[in-house]
Amino acid sequence: MPFSMGIWMKSNDVDAINIFKQFLDNKFKHKDLGTLKYFLGLEVARNTKGLSLCQRKYTLELLSEIGLLASKPANIPMEQFAKFSNSIGEDVPDPALYRRLIGKLLYLTLTWPNICYAVHKLSQFMAAPKVPHLQAAYRILKYLKRSPGQGLFLFAESELKLKSNYDTNWAACLDTRRSVSGFCIFLGDSLISWKSKKQHVVSRSSTKSEYRAMAIVTSEIVWLISLFKTFGLEHNQAASLYYDSKVALYTTTNPAYHERTKHIEVDCHFIREKIQAGIIKAFHVPLRHQVADFFTKALGHK
Known part of the structure; x- marks a missing residue:
């Protein structure tokens, strides 16, 4: 059973690693492939x-398989003002091809956060894909061709502090009018967590969708801090949370509720509790500095 030791354990103690290797060798027949370089x-x-x-x-293998290896690269993964719906366009002749392609693109989001929104959007039409959906998927591939070796870099020396951005696109889905939430979380300067997802219910106001998105990223921060503790790391600073909604900022600091905010009272209490406990600290940023826009909408090249 060949494996790479980098997948199984991490330690600065070389003796402990050798003891663990010997233990595995006594129990199982295996081959140590050394330092991790390539895996799946x-x-x-x-x-x-x-x-x-x-x-x-x-x-590159995916581009070759689809026949786009010689195509002209695209400068953005999705057209900025593209509209997609279950009722726009003709049916794809081979839906299985579309489903396989989207599945492979989903796997590429492991190291390509900037295609996360586009792939998430197209994955909503797996049951009955239309021709515009397939053409948009091909555009993502052409965007990948522009720099196939692009990926993530995790810094060896970085401040042990979580910084996050979140955003929401209210009523963005044409078919359901549900909002799209997106966030990205950095540990120091390293991007470690991100998500683009359609909210579970319809929000009747942008404030409601903003607070749902804020509660989602706050939950992720709380989970990451608990994960650090299992690694023996103490995150003693308040995690920074950046957002561009002044209404959300006001509701966060205002202890009073009225008729129009009762429906988001649970999320408000949850977020305020984490702020008062010193787990997160919220900051308002201008829209032009909102990094999480990548995860809620298709942006232009500029």
Whole structure:
């Protein structure tokens, strides 16, 4: 059973690693492949500054399989004002092709956060894909061709502090009018968590959708802090939470509720509790500095 030891454990104690290897060797027949470099399409490179993750080989193989290896690269993954619906366009002749393609693109979001929204959007039409949906998926591939070796870099030395951005696109889905939430979380300067997801229910106001998104990212921060504790790391600083909604900022600091905010009272209490406990600290940022926009809407090249 060949494996790479980097997948199984992490330690600065070389003796402990050797003892663990010997233990596995006594129990199972295996082969140590040494330092992790490639695993299930994920390429890993190390240097003194940190760890680089990419899926270059997987990306090029996918481009070759679809027949777009010689195509002209696109500068953005999705047209900025593109509208997608279950009722727009003709049916795709081979829906299975579309489903396989979206599945492979979902796997590429492991190291390509900037295609997360586009892939999430197209994955909503798996049951009955239309031709515009397939064409949009091909555009994502052309965008990947522009720089197939792009990926994530995790810094070896970085401040142990969580910083997050969140945003929401109110009533963005044409079919259900549900809002889209998105967030990204950095540990120091390293991006470690992100998500683009349609909310479960319809929000009757942008404030309601903003607070639902804020509660989601707050829950993720709380989980990450508990995860750090299992690794023996103490996150003693308040996590920074950046958002561009002044209404959300006001509701966060205002202890009074009225008829129009009763429906988001639980989320408000949850967020305020974490702020008062010093777990998070909220900041308002201008829209032009909102990084989480990548996860809620298709942006233009500029």
